[in-house]
Amino acid sequence: MGRRVPAVSRALDILELFLEGDGTLSAPEITRRLQLPRTTVHELVTTLAARSYLVPVVEQPGRYRLGVRTYQLGSRYAEQLDLAAEGQQVARSVAETCGETVHVAVLDGTDVIYIAKVDSTHAVRMVSAAGRRLPAHCTAVGKMLLASLSAEELDARLPDGGELPAMTANSITDVTALRAALTEIAARGVATESQESNADVTCVAAPVRDRSGRVVAALSVSVPMIRWSEARQRELTELARQGAGRLSERLGHHGVG
Structure with a gap:
């Protein structure tokens, strides 16, 4: 130096x-x-x-x-920022802190696409993978991203009366029920899903914003149900918020919310 x-x-x-x-x-x-x-x-x-x-x-x-x-x-x-590369670095840091699997995903229509993933230090079977597409309503990252849409955008993607595909017995398949969940998620600023995309896993996710404040991605921490508890939920929720905040800062966002 x-x-x-x-x-x-x-x-x-x-x-x-x-x-x-x-x-x-x-x-x-x-x-x-x-x-x-x-x-x-x-x-x-x-x-x-x-x-x-x-x-x-x-x-x-x-x-x-x-x-x-x-x-x-x-x-x-x-212009030079690479969301996937930045997301991978932050995901790695969060995963090193908690030892669990960390994802970063973006919304594409009614699906999420995982752009970064760092695996848990434990052996965990996951349905996710970098580059894979999953129904947004079945995942914590997807619900966080859907909850960040305007009413008009949400109406266009999730018209009333439709039925949503299920990945597990716990997946939300009713649009009205999903909309109610998204309203609560938007108010909390954090999303969870319990065994909705994987029968053995639960996740918590927080929003990632760009320099304009727009939500462009979500970061989640996934943990097997055998290691899930209220105390662990609080801990991982805070880690997800912190990780999403760090990634937002890397994208140029310095505001609140």
């Missing part, structure tokens, strides 16, 4: 301040918050503004906001 350049670090510290609050700051506020010399802040802000990383706020003289160059850099970063 080479030596860090103090001036570059200070410039980045300034830019990162704009991620907080209303996104506008004055030079005196930057000076106070970073405890830097006034002349140093003035020179750095002037340089950043000259390079379009900061721009003056016209209606608020003396204040600055992030400039177009930061947007261009963020857009280029987003």
Whole structure:
């Protein structure tokens, strides 16, 4: 590792301040918050503004906001993101923490497609596999993704009166019952399925968001019923939330919900 350049670090510290609050700051506020010399802040802000990383706020003289160059850099970063690769890394981290199987999946019509999977350290028979497609309503990831759709999108995919295919005796096959479950999932912000896609397994899933806040995937932790309990459910629910949150951050999401 080479030596860090103090001036570059200070410039980045300034830019990162704009991620907080209303996104506008004055030079005196930057000076106070970073405890830097006034002349140093003035020179750095002037340089950043000259390079379009900061721009003056016209209606608020003396204040600055992030400039177009930061947007261009963020857009280029987003273009290079690979959801499957990022998901695999986060799934591996979650699996190492809990020792259970972790999935990341996306919604395609009324099915989910698994784009990342890390197996449990225990021998567990799973119906899922990376690249495999399963009915969304039978899985925790799928129910989480369906619950994140708008009413119009959900109506288009799940018209009333239809019957849903079953994977096990516990699968939800009634659209009205599924809609009620999805409403509850949307309110909780986490989904579970108990022996609905695999008679021996239960899962918990949380939503993954992109930089715009849109739900683009879901991350789940799956565990055999022999290791399932209320305490384990609480533990894995929190791990799923944390993992989904980390993956969301990798996709550029920094908001709440």
